[in-house]
Amino acid sequence: MRLLLTGARIIDPAQNIDSRMDIFLEDGKIAKIGENLSKATKSKDSEKITKIVDLTGMILVPGLIDMHTHLREPGFEYKETIASGAAAAAAGGFTSIACMPNTEPINDSRSITEFIRRKATETSLVNVYPIGAVSRNSAGSQLTEFWDLQEAGIVALSDDGKPVMNAALMRRAMEYAFSLQLPVISHCEDINLSANGSMNEGYYSTILGLNGIPGIAEEAMIARDILIAEFTGTSVHIAHVSTAGSVRLIRDAKKRGIKVTAETAPHYFTLTDEALQSYDTNLKVNPPLRSEQDVAAIKEGLADGTIDVIACDHAPHGRTDKEVEFEYAANGISGLETSLALSLNLINSKILTWPELIAKMSTNPARILHLPKGTLETGADADITVIDPLLKWTVDVQAFRSRGKNSPFNGRQIQGKAILTIVGGEIKYDGR
């Protein structure tokens, strides 16, 4: 299939491109990028039909990558399957996603990794990259077989959902993984400090009478992981950063040359714990929604580059997990289909430029996970997201492709949407 996309503003941070150009896709690869390609592509090889898509007024970027999703399969298919999660990703503008290992069973072995990859291939929508568990059964005591998992196809290691509480184990994991060039993604939470908590500890937990999770539960573990990375000369990626203190720790570590990268999720720069006064369980996430000051610091961290990546921590749940008393409710937001629009808000509010945002949603996650993605270079996989930046729409969870309808953004008016998601040169989502 040959596709010629014309008239869009093309932004590729990897090549420092930001201009109105055409792009020509052939055999699943990016064949050419330049001005007025319609003539050039017509003249030769006229036997093959080229589909031309006029994208005037649209933004065309390297396919978006969400490096932190939960696809729930195997084990919790009522929440999400690999197929429904991949469909949600495509509809949200993501051409690649990485999925966390906290399924049932946990992805701590070659066979589970192979199962996930097979399902993803059968689904044939977006690229699905499994993340393997750091410890067997994510129990925090014994390392998994990193080498074997990597050969099976994992792109990173994490016990996400459960922190690696044992510092010695974390040190060994980071050392062993570093030699394999496998990133370790750390869910930073001291579970003794966060015990029984269901929201941010602060004024709102006080008036709501809910047990609080203090910011230091996250920060103490980030500090620990930074120290391990420094001492061993290895690297670590910090998942879902939510507090001002965390941003400060990571910023200082980067200044000192420590190999730490970090991500945050749209809800951490969009919502505060004040919203929890409704006891809406769709607002329950881990780490919890924080204070206004924390939200401001997350935005600063995004603006100054401390936070490298926006990943939505897509955590779909069934109704039974959320339609209960707040403290019994499961943590998480079904985020893939709102992540882009919420992140585009950072451009409208002048916190990020277009290239900076696209770097955080494509170039940087590709770099951190060592994926051959995140660029529109000639010869690269033709993974492309086309965004209508002005399209206003209302979030309707019933229209989600995801099985998880758990979104606190339901009913919210937002602006900007992926209208084409192209994976390997094929249109996998067409929202025009």
Place this chain on the structure above:
Amino acid sequence: MKFERKDILGIKDLSVDEINLILETAESFLEISTRKIKKVPTLRGKTVINLFYEASTRTRTSFEIAGKRLSADTINISSSTSSVIKGETLIDTARTLEAMNPDVIVIRHSAAGAPHLLASLVKQSIINAGDGAHEHPTQALLDMMTIKERKGKISGLKVAIIGDIEHSRVARSNIYGLSKMGAHVVVAGPATMMPRNIEQMGVKAFPRVEDAIAGADVVMMLRIQLERQKQNIFPSLREYSQHYCLNRNNIKLAKNDVMVMHPGPINRGVEISPDIADDPSVSVILDQVNKGVAVRMALLYLLTGGSE
């Protein structure tokens, strides 16, 4: 004034006018409990369900008596929180009860926000009889009624609330209510029992009980939950009682005509010494219980359209 609310979920939402209306209505009901025949037909044909997911003797009995003295049919349902997690969800229980057409559902639950969930689901009036560490509005209303009767006013009084503020719904509801009514509220307890940013609620917090009691018109002691010792919020009952118990010595720091309150049940010798608890010249603990019935009668009456 007409009472417009569907539910009583917390004192935080109530206006001063609403609190005054409830207290005045309760005062008018006090007399019924002193009659030879303690029953009026006001709520005949109305149904009140007491849905208690947490053990309670006084609050449940108080609601039951309140309903019965107004001739409502009252039904008690007790369930343990553990069975809730494993068994029928609160939502399904709510819908089942709703289908039986009661008029008021009174709920006590260990999870903060459970009454709000219930109120959002059913058309009946919900009264929060205590949810987790969040609110206990009927307790605060009966406390305000007790203070008002004894002191003639609430405005301008210094009220000290002492104990485990962090885990206390009684403290939160009273902080809201008493502050709205013009009292000056201070709280005291070890830092481990003080919730974060408590001063944003408009109270002053002290680590030592003496600093809070000084010059107080009202001292309200909170029950210490013995099982909290496991969370290391206090090292031992022995040490707690030595430093946070209201006794003959520290009470001298308060005003001469101080009144002492406790939501019960009391731990004698832990947070309050027996001779204070039993001294009718200062202790109003049993009076609080008496006012509780009247306040709950008033709420049942107002929520079922009594002010129309």
